[in-house]
Amino acid sequence: MTLKARLFDFLLFFTSLAVAFSLGHFTIDPTTFVIALLLYWVFSSLYYQLRIISKKNNTSFDYGISYSLSFAIFTGTLGLLLFETIYRFTVYLTKRWKNTADPGELLDVFYNIGSFVLSNSISYYLFTLLHPGFQHxxxxxxxxxxxxxxxxxxxTGTFLAIxxxxxxxxxxxxxxIEFIFKTRSFMDIGKVAFTNGLLLLLLEEGKWEMIISLFILNYLVNRSFVFKSHSIQNKIERDKFEQMAYTDFLTGIANRAYMDKKMAELNQSNETIAIVVADIDKFKRINDNYNHAVGDRVIQHFSTILKSRLNYDDYLFRSGGEEFTLFLRxxxxxxxxxxxxTISQDVMSNMVTVEHHSESIPISYTASFGLYFLKLNDDVSIGKGYVYADQLLLQSKELGRNKITVKNAILKTDNQ
Structure with missing residues (x-):
């Protein structure tokens, strides 16, 4: 952090001291103050673990519910100053003990004290000024x-923005300006206002058991929200990594690993299925005559044609370089x-436009197919069906390519 920013931190801190002492006097007896200070210190320290950490370029800051307003109104600005000082140094020492403190963390303590004491001292003054009128x-x-x-x-948003x-x-x-007004949501403001309002009313009536209960309830509810938030975030990240693991990077469709997973699942279904293995004809010649980027574009084009004709419950996989496997259900x-x-006709009638030597050129190509139709059961697995479909694809290649070779294993008939 720059020297100017640090100077502002200390200016804020000493301004808060001046304001706290100018407005300040303890408004309650020492015993009540010590009890309130102890409770606020314990639960504020516990709640700090549930804060939301944000980062703006090189500066980190955090959000969390603050109990300072009710404490300031109940004890006065000098009581607020003492509470914020003890609480902020407790947070700093805890970070030092856990080796999580930033290099300038100690100086940040003075900013935090200054920011919260000054803002809540002003709120305390406004409360004493406006409360009589709002009672009616x-x-x-x-x-x-x-x-x-x-x-x-x-x-506090303005201080941080500065x-x-x-x-x-x-x-x-x-x-x-955008940062200042987006620092807190309306829901956050409502949560802080009603929590501090309830605490203030209970403090004025001396209902310490209810104060402790409210602190505990507030802590448990927010801890539950944080836990659920982390669980959702972890699930999103797991789903994202799983999607990456099962997705072919070039075509965006499922890869061979996902195909193996689905084969294991479908083996238990006992359903009737058509397994199709498809391969782009003379693909090596495309790479040799043009380049691999052109070859990749052809693969993408072929996968798009295949995908466009499938139903939602069919499966399409890139099972090899230029080889694709379909499970038609x-x-x-x-x-x-x-x-x-129909797919074979689509491939022949739709040329793919590629960039080659700074020119857009159309390329036509064909594909060969092997289709094996079977009913899955204990004797015939989908793995065997895939091997048979691959053999039928080889027959299509041997017959001159751009062919479809099929077999209905249920009726024991062959077709070409």
Whole structure:
């Protein structure tokens, strides 16, 4: 962080001291203050573990519910200053003990104390000024608490935006304004306002058991949300990695690993299925006459044609370099053969446009197919069906390519 940013941190800290002492006096007896301080310190320290960490370029900061407003109103600004000092240094020492403290973490403590003491001291002053008038308004107390949380959130957001602007992590005025007003959501403001409002009412009545219960409930609810959030995020990441592991990077369709997984699943289904192995004819010649980038474009074009003709419950895999495997489900033998004939015609009638030597040129190609139609059972596995379909593909190649060779294993008939 820059020297100017650090100077602002200390300016904020000493300004907060001046404001706290100018407004300050302890408004409650020492015993009550010590009990309140102890409870707020313990639960604020616990809740700190549930904060949301954000980063703006080189600067890290965190969000979490703050109990400072209710403590400031109940104990006064000097009590707030003492609480924030103890709490912020507790957080710093805990980070040092866990070896998670940043290099400038100690100096950040003074910024945090200054920011929260100054913003909540101003809110405390506004409360003492406005509370008498709001008493005569329905739900006036809660409206005032929401207003004060908006004020304190705006101030802390502004202080942080200034630091980010000075350090260069925010570049423009519009970005600064956007950051200030997006620091807190309306839901966050409501949560902070109602939590601090309830705490303040319970503090004024001295209901310590209910205060502890509210702290515990607030902690458990937020811990549950954080746990669920992490679980959802972990699931998203697992799904993303699984998708990457099972997706062919060139065509975007399923790869051989996913094909093996689905074969194991389908073996248990006892369903009737058509296994089709398809291969681009004379693909090596395409690579040799042009280049591998052109070859890749042809593979992508072929996969698009295959995919365009399939139903939602069919499967398409890139099972080799220029080889694709299809599992056609819920079809008869005749409709399966008709579908492959249609695909073969699509390949012949749709040339692919490629870039070669800075020119766009059309390329035509053909494909060969082997189709094996069977009913899965304990004696005939899908693995065997795939081997038979691959053998039928070889027969199509031997017959001159651009052919379809099929076998209906149920009726024991062959067709070419």
């Amino acid at each position: 308004i329905p739900f006036g107390f809660w409206i005032l608490m929401i207003f004060l949380v908006c004020v304190s959130s705006f101030l 630091v980010l602007y000075i350090s260069g992590d925010i570049k423009s005025r519009s970005e600064t 819920n079809r008869s033998f005749e409709t399966s053969v008709a579908l492959i004939e």
